[in-house]
Amino acid sequence: MDKFDCLLASRLARRRLLALGGLAGGGAVAVAATPTTTRLMLSRGAEDRPLATDFPQKKAMIVQRSRPPLLETPMAVFDRGVFTPNDQFYVRWHWGDIPLEVDTAAFRLEVKGRVGRPLSLTLDELLRMPRLSYAAVNQCSGNSRAFFEPRVPGAQWGHGAMGNALWEGVSLRAVLDLAGVAPEASVVSFGGLDRPLTDVDPFEKSLTLDHARDGEVMIAFAMNGEQLPMLNGFPLRLVVPGWYSTYWVKALNRIEVLAGPDEHYWMTKAYKVPTALDANVEPGTKDFPTAPISTMVPRSWITSVASGASLPFRPQLPVRGIAMGGDCGVRQVDISSDGGQTGRCATRAGPGALWLSPVRRHPAGSGTGSPDIAEPLYQHRRANPGDDPQLESRRLYARLRGDDSCHPGLSGRRASPR
Amino acid sequence: MSPWPERTTRFAALATVFLLAGCSSLATPGPDRDRRAFHGPLRTTSIALPADEARFTAPGADMLERNCLACHSATMISHQPRLTATQWRDVVRKMQNAYHAPIADEDVPEIVERLAALK
Numbered sequence: 406m407d408k409f410d411c412l413l414a415s416r417l418a419r420r421r422l423l424a425l426g427g428l429a430g431g432g433a434v435a436v437a438a439t440p441t442t443t444r445l446m447l448s449r450g451a452e453d454r455p456l457a458t459d460f461p462q463k464k465a466m467i468v469q470r471s472r473p474p475l476l477e478t479p480m481a482v483f484d485r486g487v488f489t490p491n492d493q494f495y496v497r498w499h500w501g502d503i504p505l506e507v508d509t510a511a512f513r514l515e516v517k518g519r520v521g522r523p524l525s526l527t528l529d530e531l532l533r534m535p536r537l538s539y540a541a542v543n544q545c546s547g548n549s550r551a552f553f554e555p556r557v558p559g560a561q562w563g564h565g566a567m568g569n570a571l572w573e574g575v576s577l578r579a580v581l582d583l584a585g586v587a588p589e590a591s592v593v594s595f596g597g598l599d600r601p602l603t604d605v606d607p608f609e610k611s612l613t614l615d616h617a618r619d620g621e622v623m624i625a626f627a628m629n630g631e632q633l634p635m636l637n638g639f640p641l642r643l644v645v646p647g648w649y650s651t652y653w654v655k656a657l658n659r660i661e662v663l664a665g666p667d668e669h670y671w672m673t674k675a676y677k678v679p680t681a682l683d684a685n686v687e688p689g690t691k692d693f694p695t696a697p698i699s700t701m702v703p704r705s706w707i708t709s710v711a712s713g714a715s716l717p718f719r720p721q722l723p724v725r726g727i728a729m730g731g732d733c734g735v736r737q738v739d740i741s742s743d744g745g746q747t748g749r750c751a752t753r754a755g756p757g758a759l760w761l762s763p764v765r766r767h768p769a770g771s772g773t774g775s776p777d778i779a780e781p782l783y784q785h786r787r788a789n790p791g792d793d794p795q796l797e798s799r800r801l802y803a804r805l806r807g808d809d810s811c812h813p814g815l816s817g818r819r820a821s822p823r
Numbered sequence: 824m825s826p827w828p829e830r831t832t833r834f835a836a837l838a839t840v841f842l843l844a845g846c847s848s849l850a851t852p853g854p855d856r857d858r859r860a861f862h863g864p865l866r867t868t869s870i871a872l873p874a875d876e877a878r879f880t881a882p883g884a885d886m887l888e889r890n891c892l893a894c895h896s897a898t899m900i901s902h903q904p905r906l907t908a909t910q911w912r913d914v915v916r917k918m919q920n921a922y923h924a925p926i927a928d929e930d931v932p933e934i935v936e937r938l939a940a941l942k
Contacts, residue, residue, distance in 0.1 A: 461870035471875040471896040506869035556904035603923035627861030
């Protein structure tokens with residue numbers, strides 16, 4: 406890649422990178438031997454889940470469901486590095502029939518529909534195309550569902566239905582351009598090798614043509630420098646940076662360009678969220694407007710102290726964690742030992758970066774510290790006009806909410822050949 | 824003041840190292856310059872999933888196994904929070920209507936009852 410691509414990748418990384426620090430502090434406890442269960446601290450207290458090491462190409466994973474696999478990344482993994490290793494990257498499939506074998510010589514990626522020249526691309530052909538590469542967070546739309554109160558049915562994820570990887574592949578736009586998109590085209594639909602067991606719509610998702618052609622959406626054949634694990638979508642996976650993982654179609658083998666909206670189940674019925682601010686609605690209500698889920702929101706987690714942990718008192722407790730900007734970067738993370746009410750302290754973390762700061766401890770009693778520090782604290786600070794000198798930071802916070810200005814000059818650019 | 828500013832600077836610098844490393848490696852792929860870029864061919868792969876041994880032990884296990892396990896593991900059910908019969912009925916209806924699960928209508932009341940009794 407040339408220098409421009411370096412800048413592009415760097416900007417993308419800033420916008421989407423999971424951030425993590427590298428120094429000792431609280432320290433996650435190493436897993437001893439091979440426990441067969443693990444304890445998650447969820448909204449109504451502790452719940453046990455199987456911890457399995459026998460899923461192919463995976464180390465220890467929390468088994469939310471064995472078939473079709475829902476495998477969660479243990480939180481301790483996020484404390485170890487800025488990239489989530491492939492062998493502990495979470496897994497989520499919808500159908501009982503998922504690809505267990507892919508012959509790379511026989512595999513084809515079909516591009517069809519409203520195109521001038523339908524394509525049937527081999528993997529070798531894709532590997533020879535100009536590449537792009539960037540870091541991006543992949544997060545399940547249902548991540549952290551088990552923290553809802555009241556609890557709701559669905560995959561009972563803790564916080565580990567997410568991961569950050571360096572993705573490498575070809576730009577979706579380049580492939581669409583190769584096929585020649587017809588003038589009437591407006592939507593692009595994506596499907597993979599997984600199949601439903603009944604006669605229902607296969608799992609297919611779609612993006613608007615403009616989004617699909619933004620030069621950033623990627624057909625990835627590698628994550629973290631290796632081919633994708635089978636359970637993460639080998640051999641090809643769509644990467645839609647800043648958007649929830651439901652769009653990151655795994656084992657991608659067909660792309661269809663449509664002239665009108667995608668009316669299938671997975672766009673019109675499933676993965677819809679309330680259009681209300683922050684998608685908040687009264688529990689139990691059903692009659693509210695919805696829209697397909699799209700961009701992720703800023704979030705952060707403490708990783709160096711396990712949730713619910715009890716620690717010996719120290720006047721200051723070093724804390725380490727990860728933060729993501731959703732569809733933007735992270736400029737700053739504020740942390741607090743009392744839910745942000747008082748004693749709030751900010752630490753500046755570089756864009757797309759770690760954060761680590763000691764938190765002042767207020768000894769309630771003597772000798773022991775309160776365990777409240779172990780809870781995920783709060784996610785981000787809204788702009789507060791007339792506050793302190795950190796005007797720039799506050800402005801960037803506003804950007805985290807999805808202001809167009811957080812994508813300066815990127816849309817419409819072509820990835821350069823290397 | 825606490826020693827934060829000093830620490831913060833140090834860690835911010837470390838963050839920059841992360842970014843620069845990623846950036847330079849992206850700019851110049853090559854075995855010596857970048858351990859992360861993908862160089863190899865894609866290798867034909869096959870996997871086998873571990874056995875799914877979880878089963879229901881509660882009364883009515885037969886009914887649940889017959890109607891639920893064709894499509895998903897028992898753990899999908901056992902890991903749900905406590906849900907009301909109404910919530911379970913909605914779930915079963917969704918399985919029938921949205922996913923065309925072959926569940927007989929006359930079995931739905933018992934299935935819902937068994938599910939609601941699990942926790």
